[in-house]
Amino acid sequence: MATTKKSKSQESMTLHDLLITKMQSLYDVEHEITKALPKMAKAASDAELKSGFEEHLEQTKGQIERLEKAFELLNEKPKKLKSEAIRGLIADGEWVIKNVEGSEALDANLIAAAQYVEHYEIAGYGSAVEWAREMGHTEVADLLEETLEEEEATDEKLNELATSGVNERANDMDEEDEETKLM
Numbered sequence: 001m002a003t004t005k006k007s008k009s010q011e012s013m014t015l016h017d018l019l020i021t022k023m024q025s026l027y028d029v030e031h032e033i034t035k036a037l038p039k040m041a042k043a044a045s046d047a048e049l050k051s052g053f054e055e056h057l058e059q060t061k062g063q064i065e066r067l068e069k070a071f072e073l074l075n076e077k078p079k080k081l082k083s084e085a086i087r088g089l090i091a092d093g094e095w096v097i098k099n100v101e102g103s104e105a106l107d108a109n110l111i112a113a114a115q116y117v118e119h120y121e122i123a124g125y126g127s128a129v130e131w132a133r134e135m136g137h138t139e140v141a142d143l144l145e146e147t148l149e150e151e152e153a154t155d156e157k158l159n160e161l162a163t164s165g166v167n168e169r170a171n172d173m174d175e176e177d178e179e180t181k182l183m
């Protein structure tokens with residue numbers, strides 16, 4: 001294949017394409033998450049964790065609208081690009097729901113599964129924000145950054161929940177089990 005030197009406009013088109021592709025993937029990701037969150041909320045025992053998942057569902061619907069606005073600003077129709085990665089992460093979460101026994105252990109694992117998803121989203125939005133800024137799409141970058149901040153706050157909330165009792169209770173249950181076995 002013959003290689004030709006890319007002109008400046010072709011390079012910026014490539015970055016533009018990358019941004020659109022990333023946004024299409026995130027659009028698919030957010031839709032998949034809206035399907036997964038009700039199952040996570042249903043499986044959670046800790047009241048705060050349950051309501052956290054429910055709140056994040058509402059937030060995710062807003063994130064979908066924000067992406068639609070961003071597409072509009074770029075004169076693009078909102079379109080989904082299938083993300084195999086989010087399907088894998090959600091499948092891991094479903095495995096947890098099916099296989100982890102004991103509500104304390106399940107809550108600790110649900111937090112871990114949700115954090116995988118949040119970190120994946122943070123990485124995706126992080127790139128998209130940078131690319132949009134690089135190309136001078138300030139409004140788009142600001143919209144995507146709002147979502148990025150929500151994902152970071154959600155991750156932080158999950159951390160707080162884990163360290164404020166959920167992990168400890170999961171560990172206490174382990175110890176109680178050990179004690180029963182020893183008796």
Ligand SMILES: [Fe+2]
Pocket residue numbers: 030033060063121151
């Ligand atoms: Fe999200």
